[in-house]
Amino acid sequence: xxxxxxxxxxxxxxxxxxxxxxxxxxxxxxxxxxxxxxxxxxxxxxxxxxxxxxxxxxxxxxxxxxxxxxxxxxxxxxxxxxxxxxxxxxxxxxxxxxxxxxxxxxxxxxxxxxxxxxxxxxxxxxxxxxxxxxxxxxxxxxxxxxxxxxxxxxxxxxxxxxxxxxxxxxxxxxxxxxxxxxxxxxxxxxxxxxxxxxxxxxxxxxxxxxxxxxxxxxxxxxxxxxxxxxxxxxxxxxxxxxxxxxxxxxxxxxxxxxxxxxxxxxxxxxxxxxxxxxxxxxxxxxxxxxxxxx
Amino acid sequence: xxxxxxxxxxxxxxxxxxxxxxxxxxxxxxxxxxxxxxxxxxxxxxxxxxxxxxxxxxxxxxxxxxxxxxxxxxxxxxxxxxxxxxxxxxxxxxxxxxxxxxxxxxxxxxxxxxxxxxxxxxxxxxxxxxxxxxxxxxxxxxxxxxxxxxxxxxxxxxxxxxxxxxxxxxxxxxxxxxxxxxxxxxxxxxxxxxxxxxxxxxxxxxxxxxxxxxxxxxxxxxxxxxxxxxxxxxxxxxxxxxxxxxxxxxxxxxxxxxxxxxxxxxxxxxxxxxxxxxxxxxxxxxxxxxxxxxxxxxxxxxxxxx
Numbered sequence: 001x002x003x004x005x006x007x008x009x010x011x012x013x014x015x016x017x018x019x020x021x022x023x024x025x026x027x028x029x030x031x032x033x034x035x036x037x038x039x040x041x042x043x044x045x046x047x048x049x050x051x052x053x054x055x056x057x058x059x060x061x062x063x064x065x066x067x068x069x070x071x072x073x074x075x076x077x078x079x080x081x082x083x084x085x086x087x088x089x090x091x092x093x094x095x096x097x098x099x100x101x102x103x104x105x106x107x108x109x110x111x112x113x114x115x116x117x118x119x120x121x122x123x124x125x126x127x128x129x130x131x132x133x134x135x136x137x138x139x140x141x142x143x144x145x146x147x148x149x150x151x152x153x154x155x156x157x158x159x160x161x162x163x164x165x166x167x168x169x170x171x172x173x174x175x176x177x178x179x180x181x182x183x184x185x186x187x188x189x190x191x192x193x194x195x196x197x198x199x200x201x202x203x204x205x206x207x208x209x210x211x212x213x214x215x216x217x218x219x220x221x222x223x224x225x226x227x228x229x230x231x232x233x234x235x236x237x238x239x240x241x242x243x244x245x246x247x248x249x250x251x252x253x254x255x256x257x258x259x260x261x262x263x264x265x266x267x268x269x270x271x272x273x274x275x276x277x278x279x280x281x282x283x284x285x286x287x288x289x290x291x292x293x294x
Numbered sequence: 295x296x297x298x299x300x301x302x303x304x305x306x307x308x309x310x311x312x313x314x315x316x317x318x319x320x321x322x323x324x325x326x327x328x329x330x331x332x333x334x335x336x337x338x339x340x341x342x343x344x345x346x347x348x349x350x351x352x353x354x355x356x357x358x359x360x361x362x363x364x365x366x367x368x369x370x371x372x373x374x375x376x377x378x379x380x381x382x383x384x385x386x387x388x389x390x391x392x393x394x395x396x397x398x399x400x401x402x403x404x405x406x407x408x409x410x411x412x413x414x415x416x417x418x419x420x421x422x423x424x425x426x427x428x429x430x431x432x433x434x435x436x437x438x439x440x441x442x443x444x445x446x447x448x449x450x451x452x453x454x455x456x457x458x459x460x461x462x463x464x465x466x467x468x469x470x471x472x473x474x475x476x477x478x479x480x481x482x483x484x485x486x487x488x489x490x491x492x493x494x495x496x497x498x499x500x501x502x503x504x505x506x507x508x509x510x511x512x513x514x515x516x517x518x519x520x521x522x523x524x525x526x527x528x529x530x531x532x533x534x535x536x537x538x539x540x541x542x543x544x545x546x547x548x549x550x551x552x553x554x555x556x557x558x559x560x561x562x563x564x565x566x567x568x569x570x571x572x573x574x575x576x577x578x579x580x581x582x583x584x585x586x587x588x589x590x591x592x593x594x595x596x597x598x599x600x
Contacts, residue, residue: 128298135299136306137534137579143541144572147560148310225427229542232429233557248433252546255437262437266430274425281421 030282033275040272044090052084055242064258074260076250082261085242086268092236092243093272096157097223101216103162108169109212115170116177117200127174130167138164139226146235154237157230161223169215176211180204210287217280221273228269244269299580304356307573308349311565361570371570374555379574381551384463385544386536388471390529393478401483402513405490416483423480431473432546470543478532485528489521496520523594530586534579 043050053071059079066074073082115123145160146152180186186203194203224244230236231245239246244265251261355362361371404413493499494517502512541553548554552571559567 132298132302135580135583136303136576137537139535140572140575140579141306143556143560144307144310144568147568148565221425228427228429232542232545233560235560245429248430252433255433259437262433266434269427270425270430273427274422277421277425 026282026286030279033278036271036275037279040090041094043087044094047084047088047091050087052087053081055080055085055088056240057081064254064261066260073264074258076247076261077254077258082247082264085247086244086265089242089244089247089265090268090272092154092241092246093224093227093269095154096161096227097220099158100162100165100223101219103159104165104169104219105212105216108166109173112170112173113177113200113204113208116174117181117196117204123174126170130170134167134171138168139229142226143230143233143235146230152235152238157227157236161226165219165223169219172215173208173212176208177204180207210283214280214284214287217276217283221276221280224269224273224276300577303573303576303580304353305349307569307576308352310569310572312345356573361573362566364564364567367564367567371567374567375552375570375574378550378552378555381549382537382540382553385467385471385474385540385549385551386533388467389474389478389536390533392471392475393482396475396479397482397486398518401486401490402518404483404487405494405517406509406513408491413487417487420480420483423476424484428473428477429542429546431476432469432543435469435473467549470540470547470549473543474536474540478529478536481528481532482525486521486525489524490517493517493521519593523590526586526590526593530583530590533586534582537575537578537582 057080059075061079062071062075063077063079064075065071065079068074071081071083073086076082076085111126115126142160142164146157149156149160181204186199189199189203227236227243228245228248231243232249236245237243239250247265248262248269251258251265255262359372361375363370364374367374400416404410404416407413490513499512499516502516507516537552540551541556543549544551544554545557552575556568556571556575559565559571
């Protein structure tokens, strides 16, 4: 009697676990967003090769012009082509965000995984230190360091933002790994005598990756916004190098004469962020990562 | 832990001065300044002593409420900071009230029918708003709305202090509070919505429904409290972020809060003011986080028992 009850329960457990999940599609919009991001990245990489006008060339005979066939997005107050400045400007955003997150993930993610897997003294020491740095507001630290550490350059921005992101990445990855490290299949692998590297690489990494990618997308969006804010404070790349933030900042003084100079870079930046957010959101629901985990 | 955090913050803020290339005194004062000023700065920062002693000199001054005196404006740094803090507090209170007042009811409406027409509309809307950084929102708002409506938006005299004229004060804070409120609203709405949806599937909600308790009462009395832990955690981080990140809004709209003061100080290379504000803001952010940890423990006592 008790035996059959037990079997019943086992069967029930097995069936609920193997119920084939409704195959979720990512949807057309998702792929449109991916395509848009890919287009932006390709544009940034091949900006030199593409038939674009020189983003620094000043043509005083057509300043503050509206969109036309010759200048798709018009020209700015120095007669520079806004379209080509936007394409070249995307370089700064993409370089800063990828570069700094490479630092953040390169250092934060392995440390987070190791700490969550090993636990013990190593974990508690590292976590205490990281949480202390986490308490220091990253934005204010970035602004402060960049304003003191002169002369400014793109590389310094990447280093400062990258280091500031390490504790954040560490926390997210560590929490995610800890949830998975206690799962049965990890323990099973351990019992079978798998090496630590194998468990980290084959069991933990594939399951932490979706959370990592979601966080990466949020991180890129955050860093791009941050670069824009820094540009407004004059702490980003120096003019005349175009960046989206620089362009929007320059447009403020001549907003009424030439609204295009504000509208097009804003649109480029917002669309980029919208795509990042949308992709992140879809991936999260696809892999069932709740926003609270980030 | 708290002691550790305070050490990290103070060492961090202290060390900033030493990131300046070359002799900090020359950079801060400029090359042509009087020897008297240089001697004063040396005494104030203890620059001729070894670096760890400099830190203790600096800490001792701070514990006496002395953040130094600016060599640009010739006023004590603390006086400058003290006059800016109430503006930040006011902005924060107004924007947070607006954000919560909008986010809580709308998240409840959305969570009632997930994927319903209203939920889809609100989610899409919040998504779009999430992708518009504050600086773009301000530039576009000024471009399309503020100029036409005559809302005061810019110019050094646009800010009116609370003491002199409170209607004028609220008017001058309307645009910045709105922008900050929208930014917070989007985050709060999304966090609360997803938690409410999860909570509404719990058994005690089904129980409450079967007892015939009204939908409104279920939402406010039964579902809101267990769903608000993540919301409060997010709010703590977000408010701390506003203190540090609201600078761009203040700068663009000429609201002389801490952020604005920080940016103008960077512009004038007034390093002692920058250092002071970094310290004050960092301590403020930590205090806010502590307050929210405390509130979370009251809302969900299970957390502290774990």
